[in-house]
Amino acid sequence: MKLPAQLYRQFDADYSRDVPGEGYGGWHDVEVELAPAHTALVVMHAWDSGQPGEFPGWRRAVEYTPRAEKILCDVFPPLLSAVRNSPLPVFHVVGGRDYYSHLPGYVPTKPTPLPQVAADPAYHALQQLRHDHATPGAHNAADATAGFARLDFAPNARPLAHEGIAENGEQLAALCRAHGINHLIYVGFAINWCLLMSPGGMVDLKRHGCLCSTIAEAVTAVENRETAREEREKQQALWRVAVEFGFVFNLPDFLKALPTLSQ
Template sequence: MRLPAQVYQQFDADPAREVPGEGFGGWRTVEVELEPARTALVVMHAWDCGRPDAFPGWRRVVEYMPRADQILAEVFPPLLAAVRSSPLSVFHVVGGGRDYYRHLPGYQRAVALTAAATAPLQVTPDATHERLCALRRATVVPGPHNQADVAAGFAQIDFAPAARPVGDEGVAENGDQLAALCAAQGINHLIYVGFALNWCLLMSPGGMVDMARHGCLCSTIAEATTAVENHETAREEREKRQALWRVAVEFGFVFHLQPFLRALPARSP
């Protein structure tokens, strides 16, 4: 499976320049070869978050939801249909604190493949710690007036219809489970789609940081994800551009949707 990919040439800094990093080569297009049997599409945190008017406080905090809704409607159906008709595997990474997936055969398979997990060791909070956390909830995210809607939204979270697992597609809630699914099927290259690239897909359990530690290449499809933006970046989606750079430099490759779809081989009968 050959297709173009975006890489970022993070060399050579030029000490003769006022800003040495401006000597870097920047974005480049290269042809890459993927082994379909060793590659999986990972659909991560592609949630049904309710109607736009259902939890207004949640949408006041998670500004990318309209972009995610559009991607789920326009990009996911043709992408997942094409991948499911190819030799690539499809895995799902879940989260959100609600049990909407433990009944699925793909999750039960991941659990059966994984040794008994131990919860990460937790530090002991004290009164000062609790006050600092409360200060962050009040002044950083989500804001006191949004907390009820955020909690109510997470209480009903589910797979988005366009991202629901089919059959026994693997379902993992952490990196160990996803690594076990990879090992069982000989997968070593994960192509992430879902929400959001610079947050969950990077840092949450089963995200790129986790899976890079297991030795996986971790790539993405630019049109099939978005990023958490802020006041200064939202109009131009600069945080998404930053996240794509991070993927290209640290984890894998950046693919574009149409070349990826064209390159997918058909599954053997």
């Protein structure tokens, strides 16, 4: 399966410039050849966040929800249909609450708990300060809690019966080993947050030896006031994928290449 992809030339810094990093080559196209037997699509945290009026406090703290809903509506149906008609498997990474353990693709495993450092009253006070003044804000907390209490797959991202489901990096790595997968192409929400850092995200799976790529049109990012208009956090996250984890694919190129696998 050959298709174009994007990488970022993080070289050469030019020390004759006032800002040496401005000498970097930047974004460029490469042709890659994927091995279908060793590549999978990962749908991560593609959640049903409720109707616009259901949890207003949650939406006030998670501004990317409308962008995610548009991607779920416009991008996920053709993408998942094309992948499901190809030899590539689809895996699902879940979290937030148990809305998945009854499904046939989920195989429970005993997690390996991480040793925790001891907390003290100052620690709890600092965490509460962050909760109230960073995110989600004290006045939004009840809605965020209520939203997570009914969390579920978005309708356009619900697993099929044979598709593997993982709730952490160990389970996703086990799916990779069982299917012979070493290259994961992540889609879902959000590229600079959950897809990167949450259990089963790129940081976890790189440690298990996987390449971790993404499709630019199938992700959005957590933005802030200074970046939201131009989605600069998404651009930074795509750069991070390209220099640290894998490749950045464009949706039209990916969809065009998939039918060649069945020829």
